[in-house]
Amino acid sequence: MSNENGNWCLIESDPGVFTELIHNMGVSDVQVEELYSLDSETLRSLEPVYGLIFLFKWQGGSAAPPDSKTSGRSGALVDNGDVFFAQQIIQNACATQAILSILLNRAEDIELGETLTNFRSFAADFPPEMRGLALTNCDQIREVHNSFVRPESFLSDFDDEKRPAGEDDDLFHFISYVPVNGRLYELDGLKQGPVDHGASANWLEDVGAVIQQRMSEYSEGEIRFNLMALIGDRRKLLSEQISTVDADISRLMAMLDRLRLNDCTSPETSQEAQTVETQINSLNSERATLEHRVEIENDKFARYKLDNSLRKHNFIPFVYQLLNGMADKGILSPAIEKAQEKAADAHQSQQSL
Amino acid sequence: MSSSGQGASEREAAFPAGRLFRVGGSNVVRADARLGVMTIRRAGDGGVQAWWRAADMAGDGELCGEYAGGDCAVERVRQAAGGRVHVLRPSRRTAGASHVFFWLQGAAGDDGAVIRSVDRVVAAGQGVRRLLAGLRGLREALPVRLGDVVTPEAVAPVLADARLAAALAGALPPGVAPAAAVRSPQFRQALAALSHVLEGGQAGAALAAQLGLDPRAGSSVVAFLRAIEQRRAAEDGDDQEMH
Numbered sequence: 001m002s003n004e005n006g007n008w009c010l011i012e013s014d015p016g017v018f019t020e021l022i023h024n025m026g027v028s029d030v031q032v033e034e035l036y037s038l039d040s041e042t043l044r045s046l047e048p049v050y051g052l053i054f055l056f057k058w059q060g061g062s063a064a065p066p067d068s069k070t071s072g073r074s075g076a077l078v079d080n081g082d083v084f085f086a087q088q089i090i091q092n093a094c095a096t097q098a099i100l101s102i103l104l105n106r107a108e109d110i111e112l113g114e115t116l117t118n119f120r121s122f123a124a125d126f127p128p129e130m131r132g133l134a135l136t137n138c139d140q141i142r143e144v145h146n147s148f149v150r151p152e153s154f155l156s157d158f159d160d161e162k163r164p165a166g167e168d169d170d171l172f173h174f175i176s177y178v179p180v181n182g183r184l185y186e187l188d189g190l191k192q193g194p195v196d197h198g199a200s201a202n203w204l205e206d207v208g209a210v211i212q213q214r215m216s217e218y219s220e221g222e223i224r225f226n227l228m229a230l231i232g233d234r235r236k237l238l239s240e241q242i243s244t245v246d247a248d249i250s251r252l253m254a255m256l257d258r259l260r261l262n263d264c265t266s267p268e269t270s271q272e273a274q275t276v277e278t279q280i281n282s283l284n285s286e287r288a289t290l291e292h293r294v295e296i297e298n299d300k301f302a303r304y305k306l307d308n309s310l311r312k313h314n315f316i317p318f319v320y321q322l323l324n325g326m327a328d329k330g331i332l333s334p335a336i337e338k339a340q341e342k343a344a345d346a347h348q349s350q351q352s353l
Numbered sequence: 354m355s356s357s358g359q360g361a362s363e364r365e366a367a368f369p370a371g372r373l374f375r376v377g378g379s380n381v382v383r384a385d386a387r388l389g390v391m392t393i394r395r396a397g398d399g400g401v402q403a404w405w406r407a408a409d410m411a412g413d414g415e416l417c418g419e420y421a422g423g424d425c426a427v428e429r430v431r432q433a434a435g436g437r438v439h440v441l442r443p444s445r446r447t448a449g450a451s452h453v454f455f456w457l458q459g460a461a462g463d464d465g466a467v468i469r470s471v472d473r474v475v476a477a478g479q480g481v482r483r484l485l486a487g488l489r490g491l492r493e494a495l496p497v498r499l500g501d502v503v504t505p506e507a508v509a510p511v512l513a514d515a516r517l518a519a520a521l522a523g524a525l526p527p528g529v530a531p532a533a534a535v536r537s538p539q540f541r542q543a544l545a546a547l548s549h550v551l552e553g554g555q556a557g558a559a560l561a562a563q564l565g566l567d568p569r570a571g572s573s574v575v576a577f578l579r580a581i582e583q584r585r586a587a588e589d590g591d592d593q594e595m596h
Contacts, residue, residue, distance in 0.1 A: 309526040310539035318524040318534065319547060320564055322503060323578065325511035325521070327585035332502075336578050339501035347495055 008092040008142060009149040012311070013055055013172065015228060016304030017148050018099060022230075024144045026113025027103060029233040038208040038227065048232040049204060050110060051102030051178035054211055055095075055226040056218075058171040074213055075186055075195035083180050084120065086131035088189025096145045097135060098174035101187040102230050105178045115140050128193060148311065177210070179203040184210065235297045238290050245287045252280050363477040366470035367392040368463075372405055372417070373438065373454035382430075382454050384438075389414070391455050393441065393474050399423045401475055403441050403453045418453035427471045430454070437464060441471070496552050497574045499544040505535050551577050 011017060018032035032053075033046060043049055084104045088097055103110060104120050112120070119138055123131045135141065176187040184203045186195040200206045215225060259273045326332040370391035373382040388408040395401055401423045406414020418425075420443055430438040433456075441453040457464050512518050512531055521531040534540050550571075551557045557571030561580070570580030 306529065307537075307539065310529065310534070310537050313526050313539070315540060315543035316547070316560075316564075318521060318531075318540075319499075319503070319544070320581075321517075321521055321524055322508055322511060322535075323581050324585055325514070325517045326503075326508065327582045328517075329510050329514070331507065331510055332578060332582050335502045335504075335507045336497065336575060338507075339497045340495065340575070342501050343495040343497050 007146075008090050008136070009146045010092050011095060011145060011148040013057075013095055013226065014307070016307050017311070018095070018228065019301075019304060020308050021096065021144060021148055022099060022103070024147070025141060026115045028111035028113065029236050030103070030110055030230055031233055032099075033229045033231055035227040035229050038211060040205050040208060043204040043208075043229070046229055046231045046234075047204075048109070050106045050230040050232070051176055052207060052211070053098050053102070053228045053230070054175045054177065054214070055098075055228065056173040056175075057224045057226065058173075074210065075197040077191065077193050078196045079193050080185075080196070083185055083187070083194045084124075084131075085128050085187055085194045086123070086135055086189065087128045087192075089129075089132040089136045093136065093142075093145065094172060094174045094189065096141065097132075097189055098176045098187075099230065100135065100141075101176040101189075102178045105180050105185075105187075132189070148308070175214075177203075177207050186210070235294055235301075238294050238297070242287060242290050242294075245283050245290065249280060249283050249287070252276050252283070256280070363395070363473055365392060365394045366467070366474050368467045368470070369408070369458040370405070370455040371458055373456060375454075382438075384456055388458055393427075393471050395423065395474050395477055401425050405455070418451050423475060423477075425475055427468060427475060429468075437461070439468065441475075496548075499548040499551075499574055500541055502574070502578065503535070503544060505532075508535055548574050 011021075015032045015034045019030075022030050022032065030050065035042065035052075084101070086097065086101070088094055100116070103112060103116060107117070107120060119134070119141065123134045126134060173190070178185055178187060179200060182199055182201070184197040184200045184206055186197060188195065197206070197210050211227070256273060256276045259269055259276065262269065323332065326335060367390055369388065371387055371389055372385045372391075374385060375382050389405050390408060392404040392406075392413060393401065394404065399422050401420045402416060403418035404413040404415065405417050406412060418441055420441075424444045425441055426444055427439055427441050429436060430440050437457045439455055439457070441455070443452075457467060459467060512521070512535070518531055522529075525531065525534050547560075550560055551574045557573075557577075558568035559571070561571030561577060562568050566577070566580045566584065570577050
């Protein structure tokens with residue numbers, strides 16, 4: 001049995017998976033968000049943005065991944081001590097590796113936790129290829145990665161013959177974009193080193209163009225793109241913003257009380273009180289918006305939790321019980337026949353093509 | 354007594370004949386001297402039946418042999434002197450299917466025609482059988498996807514049963530309702546993977562064995578589902594043998 005994936009399993013490229021993956025590796029206050037737009041307004045609304053992950057997906061069987069030496073015409077390959085760059089050794093680890101490329105380069109802005117901090121120091125002086133190997137061999141990281149194995153893998157207990165990669169399998173490639181010391185870098189594990197896209201005062205303004213340029217190198221049919229951002233924990237940020245608003249509201253309420261207490265009759269006081277009231281209303285409205293955003297995040301995380309628990313769940317007992325229930329109710333036979341009809345119809349229409 | 358030709362058609366051949374029976378468990382067959390009428394008949398589902406009655410009785414008499422799907426053939430028994438002893442036997446070794454030995458009692462010159470008339474009935478039965486098997490075979494042979502069997506609509510009656518639904522909830526992560534699970538993409542993926550495992554090889558057999566089923570139940574999705582059905586029916590306590 002070929003072991004080219006060195007015991008790293010294929011995991012789903014899903015923001016819920018990645019968010020929990022990062023958290024389970026010991027990182028605090030970071031989440032992964034899927035992006036549907038590259039405009040700077042969208043990106044700014046998600047600040048702090050630590051890095052972007054650009055995911056290429058080739059539909060199985062179609063064009064092979066382009067030669068990484070020739071793709072990505074802009075930017076220069078550098079050998080830079082500033083940037084923590086690791087070469088990609090294992091295909092199945094590419095998503096985790098792309099995430100780590102960002103995290104390990106933002107150590108000053110992010111609470112990495114013990115595992116990643118140790119890994120960073122351990123691999124700090126290694127050349128890129130050795131860093132890649134070190135990552136591959138890091139049991140703690142690999143175990144967290146593998147805990148998100150795709151649902152069908154629970155059947156691998158029974159699967160003596162590993163399913164060979166076939167036409168249905170998609171090929172993935174991940175590239176990270178991260179700012180380090182005022183310059184924008186592209187980290188592609190299949191290249192020899194980081195690619196420098198130049199100095200950037202505000203990288204969120206510049207990264208859009210760089211990625212668009214990259215996308216334009218491919219024809220539409222052969223490839224699909226996904227974009228994800230590693231950002232600061234939204235709920236933490238929102239709760240800080242709510243605290244600030246609450247403090248402002250309290251201050252203004254106190255001011256209002258004083259105004260009313262002092263002089264109810266003078267027009268100036270009355271005018272001032274009205275202004276303060278208006279400000280309070282506006283802050284309340286802002287607070288409501290922030291609360292609403294917190295709810296959206298809570299819902300999203302509840303969904304992530306549900307999806308992740310279902311991903312890891314062994315459905316065999318459930319299916320078996322369900323089938324027994326169907327048999328008890330006498331509805332299994334009709335369901336089988338219906339499915340057979342469907343298969344026969346599909347077969348017929350295929351034959352007549 | 355009717356000679357060959359009467360009743361001869363693709364559905365039925367009736368002719369004068371007597372029976373022979375095996376002696377004990379041996380290979381020896383001994384003739385029963387009674388005169389009688391053998392009727393070889395094809396049923397609607399392609400099966401073939403052999404009936405015998407004594408010459409002085411009315412009706413069909415007794416059923417001596419039955420071959421599902423018409424899976425039978427008639428042959429002359431070479432070891433018998435005189436060449437008038439024949440046997441109707443199953444085409445393949447099938448448990449419970451019997452050999453029907455008979456000796457022709459009509460005019461010797463008609464023997465050829467009699468046997469041809471029996472052949473016609475048997476062959477017609479096989480023609481139908483092949484046709485039916487072709488249709489059934491195709492449907493049974495095409496792989497079926499578990500996802501097409503276990504649809505949300507199909508399982509609704511099970512989920513509506515409070516007792517069954519409670520048990521199902523126990524097989525899910527905490528806080529997940531069976532109805533939600535059945536619609537989840539993760540469940541759909543699991544069904545697809547399970548279908549793949551069941552459509553062949555050691556993996557399917559191992560899975561079936563793990564669930565306490567015959568390993569052959571893991572040879573296809575349909576085999577798996579039928580095995581579950583059969584075991585459930587057996588567990589019900591009804592011991593009715595189905596013909």
